[in-house]
Amino acid sequence: MSRPEGPAAPPGRPESFWMATASPAAPYPPLTTDIEVEVAVIGGGIAGLSTAWELIDAGRSVAVLEADRLAAGVTGYTTAKVSALHTLVYDRLRRTRGAEGARLYARSQQEAVERVVAVASSVGVDCDLERRPAFTYVTDPGERETVRAEAEAAREAGLAASYVEETGLPFAVAGAVRVEDQAQFHPRTYLLALAEDVRKRGGSLYEHTRVTGLTEGAPCRVTTENGCVVTAGDVVVATHYPVFDRALLFTRLSPRRELVLAAEIPARDDPDGMYITPEDRTRSVRTAPYGPDRRLLIVTGETFTPGAGDVGRRYAALADWTRAHFPAGRMLYHWAAQDNDSTDTVPLVGPFHPGARHTYVATGFGGWGMSGGAMAGRLLTDLICGRNSPSWTHLYDPRRLWSTVREAPAFLKHQAAVGRHFLGDRLRPTHVDSVAEIAPGTGALVRTGGEKCAVYRHDDGTLRAVSARCTHLGCLVAFNAAERTWECPCHGSRFDTDGTVLQGPAIRPLGERAVEER
Template identity: 65%
Template structure:
């Protein structure tokens, strides 16, 4: 199977230059995923001068590896939100459904063929013991304003005990949509810079953004849309947890189309959707096997997901596999608003909890409005400065205990330098070399590569992902290549090279 995302393979990138000289704009947007590009589009359309600064390529990071469900139905959330306050659930539903409709309108307006298809979204369970939970969720989602209903059957090729069905949702090709959006905003004067890693932010009037290459962007406002914020001035790190999920995909005869988007939290998450392929076949996309970055045994997880897919869709021919990552907040609501309590011109979008398509668009709309001096009715719902002690105390304590365990235990677990000789091709391990913890990898040609095993973000020890050949931080989700280069933040500095042994 190809180890590249189907979305990446089927939508060739546009070429954008790196930033090489100082620049002044109204708004600097850091990050070229769906949140950053959505914000940049809304700001450009409002008449502001905008620069997008992307460390890699636009729409190539998390957005390029999503399952690309565009839905306001987010597993089981409405009953919980309604339990806090019915108006909270209603505002969440309105903001998420507006994001779905906004993508449909924008694609039609710009003539972007992003394979957008209207499909119902289902959250299902197979266990009879979960039926009442599904019934309560369907009731809460309907009361929040969604076209939700309780059902006991679906078009899936296996029985379910119950499901929440929400009509009026959509699925699409995320890169085709965002690359079309990037073309449209560039035609209106927005400047997009790729392979431009931001390393510093000075807040003020104006703000200044510094980059790895030395060039500076001066802007009245700055949007930090880097998935996991590279700047943490509101202590969001203590309120978010990264989770990685695997994806397998393959061709499916059109007669086997399950005709909807599906998800369950059972079996360590299973998410199902299809997409059109040239020639009439479908692409079946199955996501699941949630795990913390750096926890290992990724090949075993891929095997389980592939086996599940082939068992339930026996005529599928698997062609692709890849992985995605997202951040979950302690109160299950994204952060979109001021970067910290004292911020006046710095903004953030993060913590999308596995639902980055609707949340990314919602955040773009929200931040554009806030920068323009408007305050949508749901602004307070997503404000990063909020704190819900009753909902967040337990998850925050659990999260920080996990970080503390990794910070201590992973240092004690490092092997010694003699283990380098035993590494086979494609294998990696954290060992001590001259008293220093090093991440050591042997490539297929037998050459050994060694870098510091200490994450350059906040100092946790990385773990090896044998399926993707990457080093991953279990604390905050930074990912590095075997050569130490940054693949995914919040880290902005690479792992330091070390002279290997063996």
């Protein structure tokens, strides 16, 4: 039999701290009848709920349709930094979009930070919101000029940025960008408060309501998995990765996953800031309140493509790094987060496609969805309500030309990777020759009946087989042993071992298949 992949997962509960500690929320019902509203928002994460709250505040009738639970998807697994400092974005924007593009990006993101602070106060939610400086650092002296240039670009763009060589981290850095007046919070607590405020002010929210169809027009029609229809003047697709491909946005988005560890540390060890480095496959550090004289250290890193494998070893590497730099920490939680990068760095927020008149999208936040989602809520509300659009509208417009000389390399690299998986995974032999080789708690692709099946063996020895073809665009899935999920390496769809969709863009489950023990 095959053996489970890599080292065991790190100690602690395999659960997001945000999901484990938010106050229990009363469930919202699934949609069971046809309804009509002015705006339908598909997706109940920070982009969708921020948009719904802003629209309600503007006097529009709104329905939010969430396939699972509100604030329990990508937003429930974030590290929850609300920051305008996005690693090394400003020097690149200065070169690709000019000084004005960098300035607009900085202004829109910093205003989003302030908007989150203001909305939290407005709805009266205690979401552990703290104002902290944000840092992008490097430890390699050879990269010192990289962060020095980023500090200069961020300062020119209007942020309160400076170049420093001293931080609160318990190890030396070669250099860092420091930006003042950023924020961190408990994302699920914040968003559940927004959802409840939307409900109190007349909005409708539906959980366990998967959208499977969209007919554009005046009005638009949104169809759900159980056949209900929502008629709406406007529709916002805020599903992290768009569940509809008519805009071909999948060619401009590349998914990535990162692992997260959370450890209890003494308050005296708090590095007093939010930190990130592109080194070592990314290392991100922040803390959160965790009782008297204690803080919860949250470390993120080990960036990889969904379905890339070796997740257990990646967890071990991140745990080793955490123990080496914060030896007093006691591991409590571990989980994983998923993000989508746009090929030109900037999120895609605005009209869904060139012909769109009443459909909008918000996606491609590149790991910075807290500020990006808040920004998207205000921007889309202005567009839908016909208000004067902010000056950065064109910067985020999904219809912008992407095939410039500067942006083409990222686009071509992403398409080459998708092509390698789409064709190469079909040509390579299956992982095992027989289901008998699959150990309990593991999964593998097996050829049976002329097709590749994704076969999982439960801990009790029973088998579960589903189609290995992702229902989005047909790439072959791969098994993530650490999380016991099937993942598509092309566009990031994730499925439970029984084929149920856990994360889009796929909207249909993997079909059940029959296999025999042999």
